[in-house]
Amino acid sequence: MDKYIGMSKKDNNTEEKIIQAAEVVFIEKGMAGARMQQIADVAGINKALLHYYYRSKEKLFNVIFKIAFKAFIPNLLEVFKGDKDFFTKLRYFVSKYIDVLERNPHLPGFVLHEISHRPDNLMKMVKEMNFDVDFIQDQIAEEIAQGKIKAIDPAQLLINVISLCIFPIVAKPMISGVIYKGDEKAYKKMLKDRKTHVADFIINSIKP
Amino acid sequence: MDKYIGMSKKDNNTEEKIIQAAEVVFIEKGMAGARMQQIADVAGINKALLHYYYRSKEKLFNVIFKIAFKAFIPNLLEVFKGDKDFFTKLRYFVSKYIDVLERNPHLPGFVLHEISHRPDNLMKMVKEMNFDVDFIQDQIAEEIAQGKIKAIDPAQLLINVISLCIFPIVAKPMISGVIYKGDEKAYKKMLKDRKTHVADFIINSIKP
DNA sequence: GTCTATAAGGTGATAGAC
DNA sequence: GTCTATCACCTTATAGAC
Structure with missing residues (x-):
């Protein structure tokens, strides 16, 4: 449970x-x-x-x-409003977000599954909650303009970040079973490493 | 339907x-x-x-x-057995796999949801199907040894590839709603662009 | 507020005619 | 093989006592 x-x-x-x-x-x-x-x-x-x-x-x-849903799209995104270096904020976000999801492993699967079964109903609800991720995309665009990261579609980058954080949690039994042959410890280690790996992987890709 | x-x-x-x-x-x-x-x-x-x-x-x-499940982990993985350049095979796989998922948008959500609700039952079934992804990890390790791609945990890279392909499909209503504000066409365009974007993003990250 | 009992309708599964 | 009719059980929801 x-x-x-x-x-x-x-x-x-x-x-x-x-x-x-x-x-x-x-x-x-x-x-x-x-x-x-x-x-x-x-x-x-x-x-x-x-x-x-x-x-x-x-x-x-x-x-x-x-x-x-509020736990799924966490206040954590607020860190991007800080005035630290973008890569620093990214590292912080990835590490903390994977941490949150690791402690609530069924959460992303639940939200994604239910939202795709009642899209209208639930999206109306989500809109009332008034989430804002535009400012992150604006920030990415600004970083690109300043030459601090390579040219990339801000939306794609944002999708990449959340994909790399969330998917390994949603697909836990899959990854644990197919890639790690049922070795739970290997899966857990992978997730732990991932808290730094994902940011490294992304930054490697977008640094000029 | x-x-x-x-x-x-x-x-x-x-x-x-x-x-x-x-x-x-x-x-x-x-x-x-x-x-x-x-x-x-x-x-x-x-x-x-x-x-x-x-x-x-x-x-x-x-x-x-x-x-x-067979459609979810497709024969497509076989392309990595070919003798083409690794990046070429990666580009081909990403493009074709997103293509497959786009045409069966509920497929990944179904497999992931059910497998995490009966992990034992279904993983037994999966094992009988005898899937093999080890050869891909071996191939990545070989590429690294040859200096053709940067040092990286092969399992993490494999997870990154499938995360970047599958997640945007599983999270369609989410992305479509929160990032694109309900604009279905923008979502579709993103997915189309993604067929090349994902491989570019990955290759940028791992090329020496 | 909290309980027991029960209604009302749905759901998987079977019996038996054709 | 295919159908209609029906069973037995489960599930949500409510009525009514305390």
Whole structure:
């Protein structure tokens, strides 16, 4: 079982217990695979009480999805607003982001899977959350203009960065099984090395 | 609805119709979300006949998963066995693989999602299929030894290549929504550009 | 707020006629 | 092989006592 993502500590609060349980179950099983009964069990209550707090499975799911999405596109992106060297910020972001994902390995799979099954519904929700990644692309463009990095489509570079961070987590069983022949330790070492490898790989590619 | 992956053309054959329908439904909805009734509807038959051919949902799922997995880790990898220049083979692979995934956008999400929900079950199946990617890593190591590419962990490079190809497909609604603000055409153009961009990006990073 | 009991409808699977 | 009808179970959701 995964740990819950949320930050509240009021464990005695029933609502909090429900949220924590729902995070664990939904993120592990997905909307279609999750069962209200199991969420109730994990929360240590019964189904009826679950429906008393959240009238339907879908309403509860939407609450959890928002929490998961915020963890998935983290405040971490804010580091790019700092005035440090771009490569320094990139190294910091990659290392910390892989760190976050490593501790919540089912998170990216959950968000990606659900968002591609209800794109309209969920994207509306995401828009309300008002995420902004434009400033990162602007910053990349500015770095290029100043000759600090090679010419590259800022969007492509951004996609490359997140691909290299997220995919190894989403594809854990795949990589662990096919590339490392089931050797879990080898997978973990790879992920640890990756916290510096990814930034090195990217910087090697884009430095002038 | 997606198109089916399989290659057979015997459309009148009931078994073939079932496989095609099951591919469409399972790959789009996943095991937990798929319904035998819907598969029957898409195949133009009824549930009973479905169970006549495949005794259970799980048996049918396993058949489809194997097909999907073979398409996901394609014969395309064989190009690395050729004797062309490594960078040439890399360019060819990236371009063709993104091409394949673009035409089956739900395929990688399906395989990754299901494999991480039944790792033991499915990895056993995968092992029976006897995939081999070791020769690619050997080849990378050889290139490094010959000084044709910079020192790099072959496994990390391999992971980088597939991450950069697959992630943009798995995360389509995400990228399309957050980076391109819902502009589908911009997403498609990005993917088209990516067929050359990814190899350029990688080669820039690893050329001596 | 929290529980037990149960309704209402869905879902995988089978029986049996043709 | 293919169909209709049906079973047995599961799942969400609600009613009503405390």
